[in-house]
Amino acid sequence: AGGARGAASRAMAGDTSLSENYAFAGVFHVFDQHLDSAVRKVQFAHDERHLLACCSLDGSLSVCRLAPGPPAVLRRLRGHGAGVSDFAWSLSNDVLVSTSLDGTLRIWDPAEGRCIRRVQDPDGAELLCCAFQPLNNNLTVVGSARHMVRVLNISTGKAARGGSGRLPGRALALCFDAPGRVLWAGDDRGSVSSFLCDPGTGRLTKASRVLVQAGGSITSLSARAWASREAPDPSLLVNACPDRLLLFRSGGIWGHWGHLGPQPLRSCFCPLMSLPAGGVRGDACVHFFDVGRAARATVNTLQGHGAAVLAVAFNCDESLLASADAGGTVIVWRRQHA
Numbered sequence: 001a002g003g004a005r006g007a008a009s010r011a012m013a014g015d016t017s018l019s020e021n022y023a024f025a026g027v028f029h030v031f032d033q034h035l036d037s038a039v040r041k042v043q044f045a046h047d048e049r050h051l052l053a054c055c056s057l058d059g060s061l062s063v064c065r066l067a068p069g070p071p072a073v074l075r076r077l078r079g080h081g082a083g084v085s086d087f088a089w090s091l092s093n094d095v096l097v098s099t100s101l102d103g104t105l106r107i108w109d110p111a112e113g114r115c116i117r118r119v120q121d122p123d124g125a126e127l128l129c130c131a132f133q134p135l136n137n138n139l140t141v142v143g144s145a146r147h148m149v150r151v152l153n154i155s156t157g158k159a160a161r162g163g164s165g166r167l168p169g170r171a172l173a174l175c176f177d178a179p180g181r182v183l184w185a186g187d188d189r190g191s192v193s194s195f196l197c198d199p200g201t202g203r204l205t206k207a208s209r210v211l212v213q214a215g216g217s218i219t220s221l222s223a224r225a226w227a228s229r230e231a232p233d234p235s236l237l238v239n240a241c242p243d244r245l246l247l248f249r250s251g252g253i254w255g256h257w258g259h260l261g262p263q264p265l266r267s268c269f270c271p272l273m274s275l276p277a278g279g280v281r282g283d284a285c286v287h288f289f290d291v292g293r294a295a296r297a298t299v300n301t302l303q304g305h306g307a308a309v310l311a312v313a314f315n316c317d318e319s320l321l322a323s324a325d326a327g328g329t330v331i332v333w334r335r336q337h338a
């Protein structure tokens with residue numbers, strides 16, 4: 001089945017091989033503003049090819065512009081009193097939210113570099129992950145080290161009524177499905193819990209829980225409405241530390257790839273309908289996986305980092321890929337044109 005799928009993907013992609021299709025060979029720019037502290041996440045703004053943000057264990061975030069003009073750090077968002085664990089862009093890119101080990105969520109104006117609001121966790125717990133409700137960007141969900149997920153109204157900083165849920169472990173990863181109806185939360189006991197979310201009010205209703213990796217940690221989740229043209233079901237890409245990247249489809253495990261490192265890794269889907277791949281492996285490389293194939297799934301590898309790569313992100317048209325490492329370096333790779 002893998003071969004047939006691969007062949008179909010190749011045909012769809014215009015008869016180029018998968019690895020040619022994923023040839024991000026050239027380094028576009030190297031950012032070092034977070035040097036010596038791990039960068040835990042990088043993410044391009046929505047529908048903006050050249051706007052990138054990074055968060056770091058140095059306690060700050062940075063907003064970077066890649067074009068026009070020479071690549072530059074536009075803003076440093078400073079204020080958190082400890083490492084920044086996660087952040088998210090609002091749909092219109094006018095707001096960033098970030099979570100920190102200092103026990104606060106901060107809401108930022110990324111254009112001005114200004115902190116708009118600071119919200120303390122009611123339990124005083126480290127905050128480890130966050131996500132915008134895709135249908136209602138006035139609501140953000142936050143995950144804590146006290147096993148809680150909470151929906152907050154970002155206009156007020158107040159918890160949404162009925163908008164909290166408890167996990168078996170520390171909440172490390174959150175994501176919504178595209179329609180904003182289902183919230184998945186991963187924890188450090190290796191389970192993924194799902195909740196139904198009312199996009200109008202933020203109310204959460206417990207739905208299901210899957211133990212993905214006993215004794216492991218779920219360090220990232222990303223959802224997509226489809227995995228490929230040949231696989232139209234919704235899919236969830238899951239990094240289960242210490243060992244595996246998994247793809248869930250139709251409620252079951254569709255594929256998994258092993259021998260990843262012990263670090264908190266964040267893989268992601270490629271945003272376009274070309275191929276569902278893109279991953280990190282805990283070494284100093286970026287790996288591209290063909291998640292349509294269980295065996296020999298690595299289609300390309302990028303070398304250039306000097307420390308373990310922790311997170312990757314594509315821009316909206318896949319012309320650029322950003323990767324961030326444990327030593328604080330962020331590399332932006334340019335897609336090679338055939």
Ligand SMILES: *[C@@H]1O[C@H](CO)[C@@H](O)[C@H](O)[C@H]1NC(C)=O
Binds near residue numbers: 135136137138155
């Ligand atoms: C967020 O709230 C503001 C004012 O409270 C409102 O104008 C806006 O439409 C809301 N946005 C969404 C996505 O609901």
Ligand SMILES: *[C@@H]1O[C@H](CO)[C@@H](O)[C@H](O)[C@H]1NC(C)=O
Binds near residue numbers: 138153156160200201
């Ligand atoms: C958030 O709070 C504002 C101000 O109280 C309110 O107008 C708005 O409806 C709330 N939004 C949601 C989604 O609850």
